Amino acid sequence: NAGVTQTPKFRILKIGQSMTLQCTQDMNHNYMYWYRQDPGMGLKLIYYSVGAGITDKGEVPNGYNVSRSTTEDFPLRLELAAPSQTSVYFCASSYSASGRAYEQYFGPGTRLTVT
Amino acid sequence: TQLLEQSPQFLSIQEGENLTVYCNSSSVFSSLQWYRQEPGEGPVLLVTVVTGGEVKKLKRLTFQFGDARKDSSLHITAAQPGDTGLYLCAGGGVNAGGTSYGKLTFGQGTILTVHP
Numbered sequence: 183n184a185g186v187t188q189t190p191k192f193r194i195l196k197i198g199q200s201m202t203l204q205c206t207q208d209m210n211h212n213y214m215y216w217y218r219q220d221p222g223m224g225l226k227l228i229y230y231s232v233g234a235g236i237t238d239k240g241e242v243p244n245g246y247n248v249s250r251s252t253t254e255d256f257p258l259r260l261e262l263a264a265p266s267q268t269s270v271y272f273c274a275s276s277y278s279a280s281g282r283a284y285e286q287y288f289g290p291g292t293r294l295t296v297t
Numbered sequence: 298t299q300l301l302e303q304s305p306q307f308l309s310i311q312e313g314e315n316l317t318v319y320c321n322s323s324s325v326f327s328s329l330q331w332y333r334q335e336p337g338e339g340p341v342l343l344v345t346v347v348t349g350g351e352v353k354k355l356k357r358l359t360f361q362f363g364d365a366r367k368d369s370s371l372h373i374t375a376a377q378p379g380d381t382g383l384y385l386c387a388g389g390g391v392n393a394g395g396t397s398y399g400k401l402t403f404g405q406g407t408i409l410t411v412h413p
Contacts, residue, residue: 186339213398213399215399215400217403222306222405222406223405224303224385224403224404224405224406225340225385225387225403226403227400227401230398230399230400232398238398240400272339272340274339276399284328284389284398284399284400284401285330285342285345286330286340286342286387286399286401287342288339288340288341289339290337290338290339291337291338291339
């Protein structure tokens with residue numbers, strides 16, 4: 183049981199390039215999320231999904247796209263990378279533990295630098 | 298927009314000391330979770346509290362959810378170097394018929410350093 187896995191672990195992009203951050207979970211969780219973490223800023227929600235084929239925007243979606251074709255996979259696409267997208271990206275999945283609390287399980291993160 | 302304010306932002310203490318981290322908001326949350334994150338890794342869930350006034354203990358860590366479900370605290374007794382890390386609180390949206398979709402609002406974090 184690997185939990186949530188993310189690839190790559192590190193990446194350097196040039197301005198204007200594109201890339202896809204991969205995320206896979208093997209816990210059969212319906213809900214999945216993408217966050218970015220900047221120093222001193224906590225975690226900001228980029229996109230989330232409540233199941234295969236269903237995605238929605240979070241707090242900071244501009245410059246990103248997602249898809250969810252299977253329960254396991256939730257890739258994040260960066261189009262036309264900009265320096266403002268330099269950050270650490272975390273994927274997470276969750277289930278409803280008690281009907282009111284959704285405990286999230288995080289991947290190890292992808293550190294992205296755009297220069 | 299729901300906001301969570303964590304304080305202090307930085308905490309540097311000696312081994313054996315006690316400490317408290319606070320998480321405050323003007324919004325009501327359905328649940329409050331605390332995560333711990335080590336450098337180069339993702340956050341790991343420590344505890345979830347869902348009832349106003351609830352207190353949970355995890356070894357030397359004590360978590361409390363405010364009566365009005367707007368605030369929470371994390372107290373560590375006799376801190377050890379192994380407690381060093383980033384502590385994050387996260388509030389779950391008020392769940393009206395299951396429409397929150399598990400989205401969490403995170404505080405900005407408290408960086409704790411415990412010196413031997």
